[in-house]
Amino acid sequence: MSEYTITVIKNENPKPKPAADKLKFGKYFTDHMFIQDYSEEKGWHNPRIVPYQPLVLDPAAMIFHYGQTVFEGLKAYRTEDGSIKLFRPDKNMERLNRSNDRLCIPAIDEEFGIKAIKHLVHIDNEWVPHAEGTSLYIRPFIIATEPYLGVNPSSTYQFIVILSPVGAYYESGINPVKIAVENEFVRAVKGGTGEAKTAGNYASSLKAQEIVAQEGYAQVLWLDGVEKKYIEEVGSMNVFFKINGEIITPMLNGSILKGVTRNSVIELLKYWDVPVVERRITIEEIYESYQNGGLEEAFGSGTAAVISPIGELAWEGKKMEINGGRTGEISKRLYDTLTGIQYGSVRDPFGWVVDV
Ligand code: COI
Numbered sequence: 001m002s003e004y005t006i007t008v009i010k011n012e013n014p015k016p017k018p019a020a021d022k023l024k025f026g027k028y029f030t031d032h033m034f035i036q037d038y039s040e041e042k043g044w045h046n047p048r049i050v051p052y053q054p055l056v057l058d059p060a061a062m063i064f065h066y067g068q069t070v071f072e073g074l075k076a077y078r079t080e081d082g083s084i085k086l087f088r089p090d091k092n093m094e095r096l097n098r099s100n101d102r103l104c105i106p107a108i109d110e111e112f113g114i115k116a117i118k119h120l121v122h123i124d125n126e127w128v129p130h131a132e133g134t135s136l137y138i139r140p141f142i143i144a145t146e147p148y149l150g151v152n153p154s155s156t157y158q159f160i161v162i163l164s165p166v167g168a169y170y171e172s173g174i175n176p177v178k179i180a181v182e183n184e185f186v187r188a189v190k191g192g193t194g195e196a197k198t199a200g201n202y203a204s205s206l207k208a209q210e211i212v213a214q215e216g217y218a219q220v221l222w223l224d225g226v227e228k229k230y231i232e233e234v235g236s237m238n239v240f241f242k243i244n245g246e247i248i249t250p251m252l253n254g255s256i257l258k259g260v261t262r263n264s265v266i267e268l269l270k271y272w273d274v275p276v277v278e279r280r281i282t283i284e285e286i287y288e289s290y291q292n293g294g295l296e297e298a299f300g301s302g303t304a305a306v307i308s309p310i311g312e313l314a315w316e317g318k319k320m321e322i323n324g325g326r327t328g329e330i331s332k333r334l335y336d337t338l339t340g341i342q343y344g345s346v347r348d349p350f351g352w353v354v355d356v
Pocket of ligand 1: 235
Protein backbone atom coordinates (compact mmCIF):
# COMPACT_ATOMS: atom_id res chain seq x y z
CA MET A 1 0.00 0.00 0.00
CA SER A 2 2.83 2.42 0.81
CA GLU A 3 3.83 2.78 -2.81
CA TYR A 4 0.90 5.14 -3.48
CA THR A 5 1.96 8.14 -5.50
CA ILE A 6 0.56 11.44 -4.30
CA THR A 7 -0.64 13.65 -7.16
CA VAL A 8 -0.01 17.35 -6.51
CA ILE A 9 -2.01 20.26 -7.92
CA LYS A 10 -0.41 23.51 -6.79
CA ASN A 11 -2.48 26.47 -5.61
CA GLU A 12 -1.87 29.29 -8.08
CA ASN A 13 -3.46 31.88 -5.76
CA PRO A 14 -1.69 31.57 -2.41
CA LYS A 15 -3.24 33.53 0.48
CA PRO A 16 -1.47 36.19 2.53
CA LYS A 17 -0.21 34.70 5.80
CA PRO A 18 -1.55 36.07 9.10
CA ALA A 19 0.81 38.05 11.34
CA ALA A 20 2.30 35.92 14.13
CA ASP A 21 0.67 38.05 16.84
CA LYS A 22 -2.78 37.49 15.26
CA LEU A 23 -2.55 33.71 15.49
CA LYS A 24 -5.14 32.11 17.71
CA PHE A 25 -6.13 28.47 17.55
CA GLY A 26 -7.56 27.02 14.34
CA LYS A 27 -8.70 30.20 12.61
CA TYR A 28 -6.49 30.30 9.53
CA PHE A 29 -5.83 27.59 6.97
CA THR A 30 -2.97 27.07 4.53
CA ASP A 31 -2.97 26.91 0.72
CA HIS A 32 -3.20 23.13 0.27
CA MET A 33 -4.95 20.05 1.65
CA PHE A 34 -4.49 16.30 1.29
CA ILE A 35 -7.37 14.03 0.22
CA GLN A 36 -7.62 10.29 -0.32
CA ASP A 37 -10.77 8.33 -1.21
CA TYR A 38 -11.97 4.94 -0.03
CA SER A 39 -14.37 2.58 -1.77
CA GLU A 40 -15.04 -1.09 -1.14
CA GLU A 41 -13.79 -1.99 -4.63
CA LYS A 42 -10.59 0.07 -4.61
CA GLY A 43 -9.74 0.41 -0.91
CA TRP A 44 -7.87 3.65 -0.09
CA HIS A 45 -6.92 5.19 -3.42
CA ASN A 46 -6.23 8.41 -5.35
CA PRO A 47 -4.12 10.30 -2.78
CA ARG A 48 -3.73 13.92 -3.81
CA ILE A 49 -2.62 17.30 -2.57
CA VAL A 50 -4.84 20.03 -3.98
CA PRO A 51 -5.53 23.71 -3.32
CA TYR A 52 -7.41 24.22 -0.01
CA GLN A 53 -11.07 24.27 -1.03
CA PRO A 54 -14.62 23.49 0.11
CA LEU A 55 -15.74 19.87 -0.08
CA VAL A 56 -18.62 18.86 -2.31
CA LEU A 57 -20.71 16.24 -0.54
CA ASP A 58 -24.15 14.78 -1.08
CA PRO A 59 -26.56 16.13 1.59
CA ALA A 60 -27.34 12.49 2.41
CA ALA A 61 -23.63 11.73 3.12
CA MET A 62 -23.59 9.66 6.30
CA ILE A 63 -21.18 11.96 8.13
CA PHE A 64 -23.98 14.55 8.38
CA HIS A 65 -26.53 12.22 9.88
CA TYR A 66 -24.79 9.71 12.09
CA GLY A 67 -21.45 11.37 12.78
CA GLN A 68 -19.28 8.56 11.43
CA THR A 69 -16.00 10.43 11.56
CA VAL A 70 -12.67 10.48 13.40
CA PHE A 71 -9.89 13.03 13.69
CA GLU A 72 -6.40 13.63 15.00
CA GLY A 73 -4.31 16.60 16.04
CA LEU A 74 -0.53 17.04 15.85
CA LYS A 75 1.84 19.90 15.13
CA ALA A 76 4.80 20.86 12.95
CA TYR A 77 7.41 22.99 14.72
CA ARG A 78 9.91 25.49 13.28
CA THR A 79 13.29 24.92 14.93
CA GLU A 80 16.03 27.49 15.47
CA ASP A 81 17.95 26.38 12.37
CA GLY A 82 14.80 26.87 10.26
CA SER A 83 14.06 23.15 9.79
CA ILE A 84 10.62 21.68 10.49
CA LYS A 85 9.92 18.79 12.87
CA LEU A 86 6.94 16.64 13.79
CA PHE A 87 6.38 15.21 17.27
CA ARG A 88 5.56 11.47 17.51
CA PRO A 89 3.35 11.34 14.37
CA ASP A 90 3.37 7.52 14.59
CA LYS A 91 1.33 7.76 17.82
CA ASN A 92 -1.32 9.90 16.10
CA MET A 93 -1.64 7.50 13.17
CA GLU A 94 -1.84 4.55 15.58
CA ARG A 95 -4.62 6.29 17.52
CA LEU A 96 -6.42 7.28 14.30
CA ASN A 97 -6.65 3.60 13.44
CA ARG A 98 -7.92 2.73 16.93
CA SER A 99 -10.61 5.40 16.51
CA ASN A 100 -11.31 4.03 13.01
CA ASP A 101 -11.85 0.58 14.45
CA ARG A 102 -14.32 1.90 17.06
CA LEU A 103 -16.28 3.83 14.42
CA CYS A 104 -16.22 0.96 11.82
CA ILE A 105 -14.07 3.00 9.43
CA PRO A 106 -11.50 1.07 7.34
CA ALA A 107 -7.93 1.35 8.66
CA ILE A 108 -5.49 3.62 6.90
CA ASP A 109 -1.88 2.70 6.16
CA GLU A 110 -0.16 4.44 9.11
CA GLU A 111 3.20 4.84 7.40
CA PHE A 112 1.54 6.29 4.35
CA GLY A 113 -0.46 8.67 6.55
CA ILE A 114 2.82 10.04 7.97
CA LYS A 115 4.24 10.31 4.45
CA ALA A 116 1.16 12.26 3.28
CA ILE A 117 1.39 14.63 6.27
CA LYS A 118 5.09 15.26 5.67
CA HIS A 119 4.49 15.89 1.97
CA LEU A 120 1.67 18.37 2.70
CA VAL A 121 3.68 20.21 5.38
CA HIS A 122 6.63 20.34 3.00
CA ILE A 123 4.49 21.98 0.29
CA ASP A 124 3.04 24.51 2.77
CA ASN A 125 6.33 24.88 4.68
CA GLU A 126 6.22 28.68 4.52
CA TRP A 127 3.11 28.51 6.70
CA VAL A 128 5.02 27.04 9.65
CA PRO A 129 5.30 30.17 11.82
CA HIS A 130 8.56 31.36 13.36
CA ALA A 131 7.39 33.23 16.49
CA GLU A 132 7.81 31.70 19.94
CA GLY A 133 4.87 29.56 21.04
CA THR A 134 3.49 29.20 17.50
CA SER A 135 3.33 26.10 15.32
CA LEU A 136 1.45 24.56 12.40
CA TYR A 137 -1.45 22.48 13.70
CA ILE A 138 -2.15 19.42 11.56
CA ARG A 139 -5.70 18.09 11.50
CA PRO A 140 -6.11 14.69 9.79
CA PHE A 141 -9.72 13.45 9.69
CA ILE A 142 -11.88 10.86 8.01
CA ILE A 143 -15.53 11.29 7.01
CA ALA A 144 -18.21 8.86 5.84
CA THR A 145 -19.34 10.03 2.40
CA GLU A 146 -21.90 7.47 1.19
CA PRO A 147 -25.31 9.05 0.48
CA TYR A 148 -27.55 6.74 2.51
CA LEU A 149 -29.89 7.18 5.47
CA GLY A 150 -29.78 3.65 6.88
CA VAL A 151 -27.81 3.32 10.10
CA ASN A 152 -24.80 1.23 9.14
CA PRO A 153 -21.18 1.86 8.24
CA SER A 154 -20.65 3.87 5.08
CA SER A 155 -19.13 2.11 2.07
CA THR A 156 -17.15 5.21 1.01
CA TYR A 157 -14.91 7.65 2.93
CA GLN A 158 -12.47 10.49 2.51
CA PHE A 159 -9.25 10.87 4.49
CA ILE A 160 -8.37 14.56 4.57
CA VAL A 161 -5.54 16.56 6.14
CA ILE A 162 -5.72 20.33 6.64
CA LEU A 163 -3.17 22.65 8.24
CA SER A 164 -3.60 25.71 10.45
CA PRO A 165 -0.90 28.06 11.79
CA VAL A 166 -1.66 28.47 15.51
CA GLY A 167 -0.76 30.28 18.70
CA ALA A 168 -1.90 29.27 22.20
CA TYR A 169 -5.12 27.24 22.52
CA TYR A 170 -6.49 29.16 25.51
CA GLU A 171 -7.12 32.89 25.54
CA SER A 172 -5.03 33.07 28.69
CA GLY A 173 -2.03 31.87 26.61
CA ILE A 174 0.33 29.85 28.78
CA ASN A 175 -1.07 31.40 31.97
CA PRO A 176 -3.08 29.15 34.30
CA VAL A 177 -6.66 28.34 33.23
CA LYS A 178 -9.78 28.18 35.37
CA ILE A 179 -11.63 24.87 35.12
CA ALA A 180 -15.02 23.85 36.54
CA VAL A 181 -15.83 20.26 37.55
CA GLU A 182 -18.97 19.15 35.66
CA ASN A 183 -21.71 17.68 37.85
CA GLU A 184 -24.72 17.51 35.56
CA PHE A 185 -23.63 16.32 32.13
CA VAL A 186 -21.28 13.45 31.26
CA ARG A 187 -18.83 13.18 28.39
CA ALA A 188 -18.47 9.44 27.99
CA VAL A 189 -19.48 6.16 29.57
CA LYS A 190 -17.81 2.78 29.87
CA GLY A 191 -18.22 0.98 26.56
CA GLY A 192 -19.00 4.24 24.74
CA THR A 193 -16.73 6.16 22.38
CA GLY A 194 -14.82 8.20 24.99
CA GLU A 195 -11.45 6.73 24.02
CA ALA A 196 -11.98 7.48 20.32
CA LYS A 197 -11.25 10.85 18.80
CA THR A 198 -14.65 11.28 17.22
CA ALA A 199 -16.80 14.36 16.70
CA GLY A 200 -19.71 13.21 18.87
CA ASN A 201 -17.61 13.35 22.05
CA TYR A 202 -16.89 17.00 21.38
CA ALA A 203 -20.43 17.89 20.27
CA SER A 204 -21.83 16.44 23.49
CA SER A 205 -19.41 18.55 25.55
CA LEU A 206 -20.55 21.91 24.19
CA LYS A 207 -23.55 22.48 26.45
CA ALA A 208 -21.58 22.08 29.67
CA GLN A 209 -18.81 24.26 28.33
CA GLU A 210 -21.25 26.98 27.32
CA ILE A 211 -22.71 27.08 30.82
CA VAL A 212 -19.39 27.31 32.69
CA ALA A 213 -18.02 29.88 30.22
CA GLN A 214 -20.68 32.28 31.53
CA GLU A 215 -18.94 32.09 34.90
CA GLY A 216 -15.50 32.66 33.44
CA TYR A 217 -14.26 29.06 33.25
CA ALA A 218 -12.25 27.99 30.20
CA GLN A 219 -13.49 24.37 30.18
CA VAL A 220 -15.07 21.64 32.28
CA LEU A 221 -13.36 18.75 34.01
CA TRP A 222 -15.37 15.59 33.34
CA LEU A 223 -16.13 13.01 35.98
CA ASP A 224 -16.85 9.37 35.13
CA GLY A 225 -20.25 8.80 33.55
CA VAL A 226 -21.43 6.13 36.01
CA GLU A 227 -20.74 7.30 39.57
CA LYS A 228 -19.78 10.92 38.74
CA LYS A 229 -17.01 10.52 41.21
CA TYR A 230 -13.76 9.73 39.42
CA ILE A 231 -11.77 12.32 37.46
CA GLU A 232 -11.61 11.62 33.72
CA GLU A 233 -10.32 14.42 31.45
CA VAL A 234 -10.96 17.96 30.31
CA GLY A 235 -12.00 17.17 26.72
CA SER A 236 -9.24 19.12 25.04
CA MET A 237 -6.63 17.76 27.44
CA ASN A 238 -5.78 15.00 29.93
CA VAL A 239 -5.21 16.04 33.55
CA PHE A 240 -2.48 15.62 36.15
CA PHE A 241 -2.38 16.53 39.86
CA LYS A 242 0.64 16.90 42.11
CA ILE A 243 -0.33 15.76 45.59
CA ASN A 244 2.28 15.51 48.36
CA GLY A 245 5.10 15.31 45.82
CA GLU A 246 3.54 12.60 43.67
CA ILE A 247 2.07 13.20 40.21
CA ILE A 248 -1.24 11.42 39.66
CA THR A 249 -3.20 11.08 36.42
CA PRO A 250 -6.43 9.09 35.89
CA MET A 251 -5.65 5.64 34.52
CA LEU A 252 -6.95 4.84 31.04
CA ASN A 253 -10.27 3.07 31.32
CA GLY A 254 -11.83 3.13 27.84
CA SER A 255 -13.58 6.46 28.29
CA ILE A 256 -10.46 8.64 28.62
CA LEU A 257 -8.54 9.74 25.53
CA LYS A 258 -5.10 8.15 25.26
CA GLY A 259 -3.23 11.43 24.83
CA VAL A 260 0.14 11.54 23.07
CA THR A 261 1.20 14.45 25.30
CA ARG A 262 -0.16 12.53 28.33
CA ASN A 263 2.11 9.62 27.48
CA SER A 264 5.07 11.96 26.85
CA VAL A 265 4.55 13.62 30.27
CA ILE A 266 4.54 10.23 32.01
CA GLU A 267 7.69 9.17 30.13
CA LEU A 268 9.47 12.43 31.00
CA LEU A 269 8.54 12.21 34.69
CA LYS A 270 9.83 8.62 34.85
CA TYR A 271 13.02 9.71 33.10
CA TRP A 272 13.49 12.39 35.79
CA ASP A 273 12.67 9.93 38.60
CA VAL A 274 9.72 12.05 39.66
CA PRO A 275 7.07 9.75 41.21
CA VAL A 276 4.15 9.38 38.78
CA VAL A 277 1.17 7.07 39.03
CA GLU A 278 -1.82 6.26 36.80
CA ARG A 279 -4.78 5.39 38.99
CA ARG A 280 -8.41 6.15 39.68
CA ILE A 281 -8.74 9.38 41.63
CA THR A 282 -11.94 10.93 42.97
CA ILE A 283 -12.85 14.59 43.09
CA GLU A 284 -13.33 14.18 46.88
CA GLU A 285 -9.68 13.14 47.18
CA ILE A 286 -8.61 16.22 45.22
CA TYR A 287 -10.73 18.44 47.48
CA GLU A 288 -9.45 16.81 50.68
CA SER A 289 -5.85 17.20 49.56
CA TYR A 290 -6.60 20.84 48.73
CA GLN A 291 -8.01 21.36 52.23
CA ASN A 292 -5.08 19.74 54.00
CA GLY A 293 -2.48 21.54 51.88
CA GLY A 294 -1.34 18.48 49.88
CA LEU A 295 -2.59 19.66 46.47
CA GLU A 296 0.48 21.37 45.08
CA GLU A 297 -0.22 21.64 41.35
CA ALA A 298 -2.68 20.69 38.62
CA PHE A 299 -2.21 20.88 34.88
CA GLY A 300 -3.66 19.64 31.62
CA SER A 301 -1.75 18.11 28.71
CA GLY A 302 -2.65 17.99 25.03
CA THR A 303 -1.32 18.71 21.57
CA ALA A 304 -3.29 21.93 21.27
CA ALA A 305 -3.06 22.85 24.97
CA VAL A 306 0.61 21.68 25.41
CA ILE A 307 0.93 21.90 29.24
CA SER A 308 -1.75 24.18 30.68
CA PRO A 309 -1.48 24.87 34.39
CA ILE A 310 -4.82 24.90 36.22
CA GLY A 311 -4.97 27.90 38.54
CA GLU A 312 -8.47 27.36 39.84
CA LEU A 313 -10.71 24.33 40.07
CA ALA A 314 -14.37 24.88 40.98
CA TRP A 315 -16.49 22.04 42.32
CA GLU A 316 -20.01 22.27 43.73
CA GLY A 317 -19.66 25.92 44.65
CA LYS A 318 -16.22 25.43 46.25
CA LYS A 319 -13.25 27.13 44.64
CA MET A 320 -9.82 25.57 44.90
CA GLU A 321 -7.06 28.03 44.12
CA ILE A 322 -4.06 25.91 43.18
CA ASN A 323 -0.49 27.05 43.79
CA GLY A 324 -1.77 30.58 44.39
CA GLY A 325 -3.20 30.61 40.85
CA ARG A 326 0.33 30.58 39.44
CA THR A 327 2.18 28.15 37.17
CA GLY A 328 3.78 25.45 39.31
CA GLU A 329 7.34 24.21 39.18
CA ILE A 330 6.65 20.83 37.57
CA SER A 331 4.19 22.32 35.04
CA LYS A 332 6.87 24.80 34.01
CA ARG A 333 9.60 22.17 33.80
CA LEU A 334 7.37 19.92 31.68
CA TYR A 335 6.30 22.80 29.42
CA ASP A 336 9.88 23.97 28.90
CA THR A 337 11.23 20.49 28.27
CA LEU A 338 8.45 19.31 25.96
CA THR A 339 8.44 22.48 23.88
CA GLY A 340 12.27 22.48 23.98
CA ILE A 341 12.29 18.96 22.48
CA GLN A 342 9.61 19.91 19.94
CA TYR A 343 11.41 23.09 18.83
CA GLY A 344 14.80 21.41 18.85
CA SER A 345 16.44 23.46 21.63
CA VAL A 346 16.50 20.58 24.16
CA ARG A 347 18.09 17.18 23.44
CA ASP A 348 15.50 14.52 22.59
CA PRO A 349 16.61 11.35 24.41
CA PHE A 350 13.48 9.47 23.30
CA GLY A 351 13.65 9.85 19.50
CA TRP A 352 10.23 11.57 19.52
CA VAL A 353 11.02 14.28 17.01
CA VAL A 354 11.11 13.48 13.29
CA ASP A 355 12.15 15.50 10.23
CA VAL A 356 9.59 16.59 7.68
C1 COI B 1 -5.60 18.35 20.31
O1 COI B 1 -5.03 18.66 21.35
O2 COI B 1 -5.00 18.21 19.24
C2 COI B 1 -7.02 18.10 20.27
O3 COI B 1 -7.44 17.35 19.46
C3 COI B 1 -7.91 18.84 21.15
C4 COI B 1 -8.84 19.60 20.29
C5 COI B 1 -10.22 19.22 20.52
C6 COI B 1 -8.55 21.03 20.22
